Each structure stands twice: as structure tokens, then as C-alpha cells.
Amino acid sequence: MKKLSSNLTFQVLTAITLGIVVGSLFPTFGAALKPIGDTFINLIKMLIAPIIFLTVVLGIGSMGDMKKVGRVGGKALLYFEIVTTLALVIGITAANLAQPGVGIDARASVATQTATQAAEASKYTAQASEMNWVEFFTHIVPHSVVGAFAEGDVLQVLLFAVLFGVAVGRIPRQYSEPLMQTFSRLSHATFGVLALVMKLAPLGAFGGMAFTIGKYGIATLLPLGKLMLVVYLTMFLFIFVVLNAVMRFYGLSLWRYLGFIREEILLVLGTSSSESALPRMIDKMERYGCSRSVAGLVIPTGYSFNLDGTSIYLSIATIFLAQAFGIQLPISQQLTIIGILMLTSKGAAGVTGSGFIVLASTLAATKVIPVEGVALLLGVDRFMSEARAITNVIGNGVATLIIAKSENEFDEAKHQLALQGLSVPEEETLEKVA
Incomplete structure (x- = not known):
């Protein structure tokens, strides 16, 4: 029993259950727990930039081959585009078959929305109108290295880390080796800090779930239950059919992963x-x-360019709103929507609510579906955000495995140790040595 209670999986699962109970029985109190979940996420975000930098520099610095770095990056981006486009097509197909928006009087629903909902919807609309996708790509190059780390911008830190790692790999060995040893020690220490932060994971999960249930309530799911069901089932099928097939092709097990x-x-x-x-x-x-080099490159890049769950949600939500407003979209317009989503979906980050902003920007770009229709989704978006985020995380891990396999950068011995439960987290390796 003691071993079970100290298991992080058990602790987080228990915390989520308690969060649902507290949010359901004491909604006002549950909604007030939002700062707990936000603080935990901020603690994690505090470590993202240094971990990405140290991981990428150590990986590329030891590899020292710019051509190989370019090849891995190119393969990753190609994989991202193929898989996310497939996710968009699957999402639109599912929405057309299930038709979750048929029978909903969208105009009446938007007209009777509360002042709070109207204000929140207008906020997303305003943010969408400000989004400039040329600026998004040029923003990858930071104004300063310090600014990139201070703001925690994943792509900016990744770019600097790649350049720094290549530079370390090119300098004479008598200079690079001491530097790499220092970075290795810093990496262990940073993952040690992560281990301390992760002890608060159950508290963060409890606060986040209590807030979600307390603020939005399970009752908000009923009017848009069909949409929720379509989104969840489509993501389930994407993971267990599409991603499973990809992993089986490369000799890997999705269930074990x-x-x-x-x-x-x-x-x-x-x-x-x-x-x-x-x-x-x-x-x-x-x-x-x-x-290390493949994991360090693919995972952070995937958080901006390989959002499978977000892509599925955006495509289904767009068709849902068209159906709710009684707008007939011919195949040509749906193909146009896929084309727009191929760009706009790359602007969604891995944080709660960003997919909602991208949806508003997509509707603004199509100029066919009223942007104020996003107000219909406010009540259930938080619940679908969880499905999006889980699918994104699973998809990024699969992408990393596939790129590593294709580059012969996959260690089967380490893989077998992981399957047997014998692999040691980085933050524990120094403790084992000591």
C-alpha cells in the first residue's frame, strides 16, 4: 500500500478524482482553485527553456554534424505536415459524417449569450484579428537571447540551442569537452529541480480539475454532447488506428509506449x-x-508544428459551426478550410485556450462562418482542451520515435530496459552514482 501511495500515477489519478468531486459539490470553491493549477504550470514552464537548451546543446554538440541536424529537422517538419494534414482531413470527414451541428439554432444561441460569454468571445475575436502568420514565423528569431529565455519562447530557445550546439561541435576538442561536461552537470541539476517540482503534480492536477468542473460544470456538456462525443471518438480513432499503424510499421508497440x-x-x-x-x-x-539530439529537436518543435489533437478539434469545430449556422460548405470551400488550417494550426501553442484563438482566426480568414459563433463553444472548450492536449503529447512522442528509428538513432537496449521498468530518470542518475 505504501508503494502504491508513493506512485506518481496513483497520486495524480487520485488528485483528478478529488478535483472532480470538489468541483461538482462546491463549484464556487472549485473555481477559486485556479491559481493552484496555474502556479504548477508556471513552475513547469520555468524549466522548459533551460531543459530544451541543455538537451539540444548536449545532443548536437556530441553529434557535431550540421548536415545530420538539418536532415533530422527536415524529416521532422515533413512528418509533422503529413500527419497534421491527415488529422485535419479525418476531422472534417468525421464532422461531415456525424453532423454534430445539425439541429442547433446558432443565431438564437449567440443572441441569448450572457454578457460574460459575449465579452470572452469578443476577446478571442480581437486576439484572432491581431494574429499575423508572417510575424509568427519571423518571430522564431529572437531580438535577444536573454529575451528568448525570459519569455520562455520554445521555438526561439530551440533556434539558439541548435546554433550554439553546432558551434560547440565545431570548436577544438580541448575547449568543447570541458564545456560539454559543465552542461551535462547543469542538465542533471535542472532535471533534479524538475523532480522537486513534480512532487507538486498531484496538487496542480487537483487545482486544475477542480477549477474546470467548478467553473464550467458537467451540466454544460449536455447541449453540445454530440460535438464532444465526435471530437473524443475521432481523436481516439486517430491515436489507436493512425498512430498505431505508423508505430507498428516501425516495429513499435503503441500500448507499451x-x-x-x-x-x-x-x-x-x-x-x-x-x-x-x-x-x-x-x-x-x-x-x-x-x-538525445533527436528527442531534444523533435519534441520542442512538435509543440508548435505537430499538434494532431488541435488539428482534429479545429476541423471538427469549423464544420460544426457551419452546420449550426445552416451554412452549406461545398467540397471546394472545405478544401480551402483545410488549406487555411494547415497554416493557422501551426500557430497554436501547447497551452490551454490557444486552440480557441486559432479557431477564431480561422473563421475570420474564411469569412464564411460568423466569428461570434465561437461563443457556442465556450462552455465545452475547456473539456475538449484536455483531449487536444493529450493527443498532442502522444503524437509528439510518436513523431520522436519515428524520426529516431528512421535516422538509426534508436537504442534498442535502452528501449528494452524501459519496457522492463528498469530505466532511470535523469534526475535520479546522480543519486544512483552517489
Whole structure:
């Protein structure tokens, strides 16, 4: 019993259950617990930039081959585009078959929305109108290195880390080796801090779930239950059919992989943010057999370019709103929507609510579906955010495994140790040595 109670999976699962109970029985109190979940996510985000930097520099610095770095990055981006486009097509197909928006009087629903809902919807609309996708890509280059770390911008930190790692690999060995040893020690220490933060994971999951249930209430799911069902079933099929087929092709087991990252999945479920699992996913993928350089490159990049769950949600939500407003979309317009979503979905980060902003920007770009229709989704978006985030995390891990396999950067011996439960987290390796 003592061993079970000290297990992080058990602790987080218990915390999520308690959060649901508290949010249901004491909604006002549950909604007031939002700062707990937000503080935990901020603690995780505090570590994302240094972990990405140290992981990528150590991986590329030891590899020292710019061509290989470019090849891994190119393969990753190609994989991301193919898989996310497939996710968009699957989402639109599911929405057309299930027709979750048929029978909903969207105009009446939007007209009778509360002042709070109207204000929140207008906020997302305003944010969408400000989004500039050229600026998004040029923003990848930071104004300063300090600014990139201070703001915790994943892509900016990743770019600097790649350049720094390549530079370290090119300098004479007598200078690079001491530097790499220092970075290795810093990496262990940073993951040690992560281990301390993760002790608060159950508290963060409890606060996040209590807030979600307390503020929105399970009753809010009933009017849009069909949409929720379509979204969840589509993501389930995407994971267990599409991603499963991809992994089987490369000789990997989806079920064993999901079992290995179960703690990260539960953490994302409790916090509704895929960023909460980012640092641990880098370490988990390395322990599962991927090389440090591949895990360090693919995981952070995937958080902006490989959002499978977000892509499915955006495509279904767009068609749902068209159906709710009684707007007939011919195949040509649906193909146009897929094209727009191929761009706009890359702007969604791994934090709660960003997919909602991207949806508003997509509707604004199509100029066919009223942007104010996003108000219909406010009540259930938080619940669908959890499904999006979990699918995103699973998809990024799969992408890392596939790229590592294709580059012969996959260590089968480490993989077998992971499957047997014998792999050691980075933060514990120094303790083992001591």
C-alpha cells in the first residue's frame, strides 16, 4: 500500500478524482482553485527553456554534424505536415459524417449569450484579428537571447540551442569537452529541480480539475454532447488506428509506449496543458531509446508544428459551426478550410485556450462562418482542451520515435530496459552514482 501511495500515477489519478468531486459539490470553491493549477504550470514552464537548451546543446554538440541536424529537422517538419494534414482531413470527414451541428439554432444561441460569454468571445475575436502568420514565423528569431529565455519562447530557445550546439561541435576538442561536461552537470541539476517540482503534480492536477468542473460544470456538456462525443471518438480513432499503424510499421508497440508515458498523460489530463509534460517527455523519449539530439529537436518543435489533437478539434469545430449556422460548405470551400488550417494550426501553442484563438482566426480568414459563433463553444472548450492536449503529447512522442528509428538513432537496449521498468530518470542518475 505504501508503494502504491508513493506512485506518481496513483497520486495524480487520485488528485483528478478529488478535483472532480470538489468541483461538482462546491463549484464556487472549485473555481477559486485556479491559481493552484496555474502556479504548477508556471513552475513547469520555468524549466522548459533551460531543459530544451541543455538537451539540444548536449545532443548536437556530441553529434557535431550540421548536415545530420538539418536532415533530422527536415524529416521532422515533413512528418509533422503529413500527419497534421491527415488529422485535419479525418476531422472534417468525421464532422461531415456525424453532423454534430445539425439541429442547433446558432443565431438564437449567440443572441441569448450572457454578457460574460459575449465579452470572452469578443476577446478571442480581437486576439484572432491581431494574429499575423508572417510575424509568427519571423518571430522564431529572437531580438535577444536573454529575451528568448525570459519569455520562455520554445521555438526561439530551440533556434539558439541548435546554433550554439553546432558551434560547440565545431570548436577544438580541448575547449568543447570541458564545456560539454559543465552542461551535462547543469542538465542533471535542472532535471533534479524538475523532480522537486513534480512532487507538486498531484496538487496542480487537483487545482486544475477542480477549477474546470467548478467553473464550467458537467451540466454544460449536455447541449453540445454530440460535438464532444465526435471530437473524443475521432481523436481516439486517430491515436489507436493512425498512430498505431505508423508505430507498428516501425516495429513499435503503441500500448507499451502509452503505458510508459501514462504519468504525463494523466498530468496533461489534470492541467489541460500539454506544456506541463514537455520537460519530462524529452527525458522519457531519451529513456525509451531515442537519442538525445533527436528527442531534444523533435519534441520542442512538435509543440508548435505537430499538434494532431488541435488539428482534429479545429476541423471538427469549423464544420460544426457551419452546420449550426445552416451554412452549406461545398467540397471546394472545405478544401480551402483545410488549406487555411494547415497554416493557422501551426500557430497554436501547447497551452490551454490557444486552440480557441486559432479557431477564431480561422473563421475570420474564411469569412464564411460568423466569428461570434465561437461563443457556442465556450462552455465545452475547456473539456475538449484536455483531449487536444493529450493527443498532442502522444503524437509528439510518436513523431520522436519515428524520426529516431528512421535516422538509426534508436537504442534498442535502452528501449528494452524501459519496457522492463528498469530505466532511470535523469534526475535520479546522480543519486544512483552517489
